[in-house]
Amino acid sequence: MTMNRSYENLDAIFHPRSVALVGITTANPDHWTRGFLEGYLALDFPSRGKLYLVNPKGGTVEGCRVYESIQDIPDTLDFVVGLVPARSAPQLIKDAAAKGVRCIHFCTAGFSEIDDEGDEAGKKLEAELLSAARRHKVRIIGPNCLGVYCPEGRMSFSKLFPKESGPVGFISQSGGNSNYLVRQAALRGVRFSKVISIGNGCDLNESDFLEYLADDPKTEIITMYLEGIKDGVRFREALQYAAEKKPVVLLKGGATPAGARAVMGHTASLAGTHAIWESLCRQFGVIPVHSLEEMADVLVTLRFLSAPAGRRALLFGGGGGSSIIIADEFERRGVVLPHVPQPVIKELREFSQSAGNFFNNPIDYSQSMERSNVKRALDILMRWGQFDFIVNFVVPTQSTRARDFTAHLFSFDGIRKPVAIVILTSVVPEEASRIYEYIQHYAGEGFPVYFSFASAAHAISLALTHHERKAARQGS
Amino acid sequence: MTMNRSYENLDAIFHPRSVALVGITTANPDHWTRGFLEGYLALDFPSRGKLYLVNPKGGTVEGCRVYESIQDIPDTLDFVVGLVPARSAPQLIKDAAAKGVRCIHFCTAGFSEIDDEGDEAGKKLEAELLSAARRHKVRIIGPNCLGVYCPEGRMSFSKLFPKESGPVGFISQSGGNSNYLVRQAALRGVRFSKVISIGNGCDLNESDFLEYLADDPKTEIITMYLEGIKDGVRFREALQYAAEKKPVVLLKGGATPAGARAVMGHTASLAGTHAIWESLCRQFGVIPVHSLEEMADVLVTLRFLSAPAGRRALLFGGGGGSSIIIADEFERRGVVLPHVPQPVIKELREFSQSAGNFFNNPIDYSQSMERSNVKRALDILMRWGQFDFIVNFVVPTQSTRARDFTAHLFSFDGIRKPVAIVILTSVVPEEASRIYEYIQHYAGEGFPVYFSFASAAHAISLALTHHERKAARQGS
Numbered sequence: 040m041t042m043n044r045s046y047e048n049l050d051a052i053f054h055p056r057s058v059a060l061v062g063i064t065t066a067n068p069d070h071w072t073r074g075f076l077e078g079y080l081a082l083d084f085p086s087r088g089k090l091y092l093v094n095p096k097g098g099t100v101e102g103c104r105v106y107e108s109i110q111d112i113p114d115t116l117d118f119v120v121g122l123v124p125a126r127s128a129p130q131l132i133k134d135a136a137a138k139g140v141r142c143i144h145f146c147t148a149g150f151s152e153i154d155d156e157g158d159e160a161g162k163k164l165e166a167e168l169l170s171a172a173r174r175h176k177v178r179i180i181g182p183n184c185l186g187v188y189c190p191e192g193r194m195s196f197s198k199l200f201p202k203e204s205g206p207v208g209f210i211s212q213s214g215g216n217s218n219y220l221v222r223q224a225a226l227r228g229v230r231f232s233k234v235i236s237i238g239n240g241c242d243l244n245e246s247d248f249l250e251y252l253a254d255d256p257k258t259e260i261i262t263m264y265l266e267g268i269k270d271g272v273r274f275r276e277a278l279q280y281a282a283e284k285k286p287v288v289l290l291k292g293g294a295t296p297a298g299a300r301a302v303m304g305h306t307a308s309l310a311g312t313h314a315i316w317e318s319l320c321r322q323f324g325v326i327p328v329h330s331l332e333e334m335a336d337v338l339v340t341l342r343f344l345s346a347p348a349g350r351r352a353l354l355f356g357g358g359g360g361s362s363i364i365i366a367d368e369f370e371r372r373g374v375v376l377p378h379v380p381q382p383v384i385k386e387l388r389e390f391s392q393s394a395g396n397f398f399n400n401p402i403d404y405s406q407s408m409e410r411s412n413v414k415r416a417l418d419i420l421m422r423w424g425q426f427d428f429i430v431n432f433v434v435p436t437q438s439t440r441a442r443d444f445t446a447h448l449f450s451f452d453g454i455r456k457p458v459a460i461v462i463l464t465s466v467v468p469e470e471a472s473r474i475y476e477y478i479q480h481y482a483g484e485g486f487p488v489y490f491s492f493a494s495a496a497h498a499i500s501l502a503l504t505h506h507e508r509k510a511a512r513q514g515s
Numbered sequence: 516m517t518m519n520r521s522y523e524n525l526d527a528i529f530h531p532r533s534v535a536l537v538g539i540t541t542a543n544p545d546h547w548t549r550g551f552l553e554g555y556l557a558l559d560f561p562s563r564g565k566l567y568l569v570n571p572k573g574g575t576v577e578g579c580r581v582y583e584s585i586q587d588i589p590d591t592l593d594f595v596v597g598l599v600p601a602r603s604a605p606q607l608i609k610d611a612a613a614k615g616v617r618c619i620h621f622c623t624a625g626f627s628e629i630d631d632e633g634d635e636a637g638k639k640l641e642a643e644l645l646s647a648a649r650r651h652k653v654r655i656i657g658p659n660c661l662g663v664y665c666p667e668g669r670m671s672f673s674k675l676f677p678k679e680s681g682p683v684g685f686i687s688q689s690g691g692n693s694n695y696l697v698r699q700a701a702l703r704g705v706r707f708s709k710v711i712s713i714g715n716g717c718d719l720n721e722s723d724f725l726e727y728l729a730d731d732p733k734t735e736i737i738t739m740y741l742e743g744i745k746d747g748v749r750f751r752e753a754l755q756y757a758a759e760k761k762p763v764v765l766l767k768g769g770a771t772p773a774g775a776r777a778v779m780g781h782t783a784s785l786a787g788t789h790a791i792w793e794s795l796c797r798q799f800g801v802i803p804v805h806s807l808e809e810m811a812d813v814l815v816t817l818r819f820l821s822a823p824a825g826r827r828a829l830l831f832g833g834g835g836g837s838s839i840i841i842a843d844e845f846e847r848r849g850v851v852l853p854h855v856p857q858p859v860i861k862e863l864r865e866f867s868q869s870a871g872n873f874f875n876n877p878i879d880y881s882q883s884m885e886r887s888n889v890k891r892a893l894d895i896l897m898r899w900g901q902f903d904f905i906v907n908f909v910v911p912t913q914s915t916r917a918r919d920f921t922a923h924l925f926s927f928d929g930i931r932k933p934v935a936i937v938i939l940t941s942v943v944p945e946e947a948s949r950i951y952e953y954i955q956h957y958a959g960e961g962f963p964v965y966f967s968f969a970s971a972a973h974a975i976s977l978a979l980t981h982h983e984r985k986a987a988r989q990g991s
């Protein structure tokens with residue numbers, strides 16, 4: 040399938056050689072506009088291009104010269120981050136076009152999203168913005184959004200984002216949500232090719248970037264937080280096109296009446312009914328999620344749990360009561376937990392104290408197994424082998440004593456089945472730091488790490504269904 | 516309704532004047548048996564009774580004399596914590612009975628729960644234990660469990676549990692789960708009257724303690740983690756009796772085939788089908804949960820969100836995208852988010868910067884509202900008043916800058932509607948500590964605190980349904 044695509048020029052957006060932050064505050068270092076400077080510096084944009092600051096007041100910021108006007112910059116410009124007030128936005132388009140800019144990201148809010156009932160001032164200003172853009176042949180990202188994070192192009196709207204690139208592309212109508220997702224997924228090892236916070240999407244919208252990411256060789260997984268769409272027919276085609284090429288994850292905000300009302304106030308989009316979105320996901324094999332936590336769980340799964348051959352899991356980990364709850368969570372979602380045969384159990388019992396252990400999948404090794412015995416147990420279980428993946432679960436805070444649960448840090452070297460790691464987290468600071476180390480260890484080794492039994496079971500089950508559908512499509 | 520109850524003597528279990536820890540390890544301070552000594556000392560049991568240690572090796576532990584035999588103790592004994600090997604358990608019953616003991620908690624594992632297919636050695640030993648108990652008129656808690664935590668009686672199986680009493684009674688077939696739940700709920704302000712980890716429940720079982728807690732004046736809310744039941748008819752009656760008097764929360768472990776299999780290996784119980792348990796909950800108005808996290812959420816709600824007059828929520832908090840997701844989570848579960856009338860919105864806009872804020876429930880104050888304006892906004896919204904409770908939500912990690920989110924610590928003084936607090940947590944240590952402070956602040960002030968939009972919506976919706984059913988029952 041080939042599409043009538045408008046993305047040909049979008050790639051340039053992600054690799055500018057000169058960027059101007061126009062409207063950055065010179066006075067207050069804590070002002071939100073400074074976040075862009077921090078982001079571009081944290082990703083070392085100056086090593087690949089020129090970064091210019093503009094504010095009518097002039098002066099310097101962090102030792103960098105602040106130009107009083109974009110015209111004063113002695114260079115052509117590829118990309119502008121617009122941090123100016125809404126009323127100055129149309130003029131900025133004109134000035135930027137004169138410097139050769141082909142794309143402006145307007146972070147600026149105060150457009151169609153602010154209109155209350157019967158009020159259209161914001162909508163009018165947005166139309167004016169778009170008309171200026173068309174007139175000057177400039178594309179707009181936004182307004183009312185955080186714009187672009189692209190580690191390869193060294194562009195970022197947060198200093199807290201990873202410097203390394205990865206295979207996940209993310210389109211988000213909400214800046215806050217894109218920021219939250221990137222950081223939550225990043226600490227579990229997920230890295231991004233391009234993240235685009237599109238806000239009101241008055242010009243470049245969700246369909247443009249979806250088509251772009253579908254064809255982008257740097258993007259292997261696409262995820263989206265969308266509130267509404269500009270052109271239903273085109274989006275439907277773009278979604279089908281993308282989902283045929285790559286796994287697509289979708290969080291639809293505004294699925295309920297109050298959510299939809301909030302969408303109007305947030306990015307002035309029409310939310311559409313929940314039923315339409317559900318049916319779109321089913322039809323095209325898009326993976327639906329309902330929260331950013333779920334989205335991170337699914338990304339971690341698609342990225343790090345290499346497609347298991349089937350639905351049979353071996354659960355092993357800590358604690359009798361935990362074993363039962365995690366077994367229920369996985370089986371309730373259609374994951375199969377094969378019965379371990381008696382001869383295998385007998386073999387395990389030979390070197391494991393029996394009281395407090397059971398070996399019938401889940402395998403509870405919390406009471407007696409020595410760390411050195413775990414490899415032996417895993418070898419026996421691998422020889423049996425009647426499962427498609429392993430879920431290792433640890434409940435550091437379930438113990439009555441403050442045992443060092445890093446004793447449960449096992450090596451899965453030589454285990455030729457996908458392995459998922461579940462560790463229940465804690466908000467108690469001392470526990471949280473140790474759990475963080477644990478997460479960093481396993482995420483660093485390329486394992487998918489989850490924070491609750493239910494969320495692991497849910498995400499893995501969604502991914503399994505995705506793999507099954509894909510296999511069925513390819514078989515048919 | 517009056518029942519033929521067997522609980523008359525159970526109250527004495529929770530207020531012993533002398534306790535012996537029999538089988539405590541003298542050599543290794545990290546051994547699990549030491550957890551009981553630490554627990555009893557942490558709750559200052561010696562201030563109300565005598566604590567004795569027993570081990571055939573004698574000597575001292577932490578400066579306390581260790582008696583070589585229970586017979587050597589120069590005192591009668593009320594309660595024994597049995598930490599001896601399974602094979603010595605029957606003899607301990609005989610020796611303890613001679614000292615006047617009426618109840619022994621056997622932590623000891625290695626009974627019916629260890630039997631594999633075709634093997635009955637554990638079952639036989641457990642029958643022997645029970646028969647010794649009957650012969651010597653001693654009641655048993657366990658075996659294979661952690662026993663009793665009762666702050667009033669200063670009994671504890673963990674040094675990490677709160678010293679203060681509270682209104683929640685908890686029956687848990689799993690020791691690990693009881694430990695996890697108590698700590699997770701405790702850090703959100705929940706306190707317990709009695710927690711009983713019953714394990715195999717060979718003598719005193721779930722029905723005994725359920726009847727006891729139903730009548731216990733110190734217990735206002737009952738929660739249970741159960742894997743299976745000993746006597747279905749009796750349990751059904753006890754459940755009905757308890758649920759008529761108090762809110763009852765139930766997590767049924769072993770609801771799936773693999774879960775049920777794990778139950779056999781854990782506490783040798785028959786799990787029963789999922790359908791039976793679901794119908795029991797519906798019939799008696801028991802609140803069903805599927806994880807310990809959910810249980811903690813529901814306890815926090817029952818305890819701290821005073822029964823709202825109805826299902827209408829006012830959501831206010833931080834972030835556009837977050838507002839939309841939280842609105843969806845609540846409305847999806849049948850919570851109503853009333854539309855804020857235009858005149859009220861106008862009043863709010865008068866002192867709030869409009870760009871990036873919307874005021875149509877959810878109320879997004881993240882961009883512009885000064886802390887000092889929040890009280891003013893809340894006052895305006897309270898005058899309007901067309902909602903039954905408030906949900907304040909904060910996403911500390913959604914911001915692009917490391918803003919101090921404690922700026923979102925508001926005072927709800929004078930707000931005469933129930934208020935729930937949702938704060939998304941983080942596993943990043945530095946963020947985790949700040950979030951912990953936030954949780955401690957609000958939990959300390961008696962607010963229910965939740966860690967995700969979905970979990971808050973779910974628990975609050977379960978509690979609302981519970982209140983509605985109760986009102987309907989009382990009305991009919």
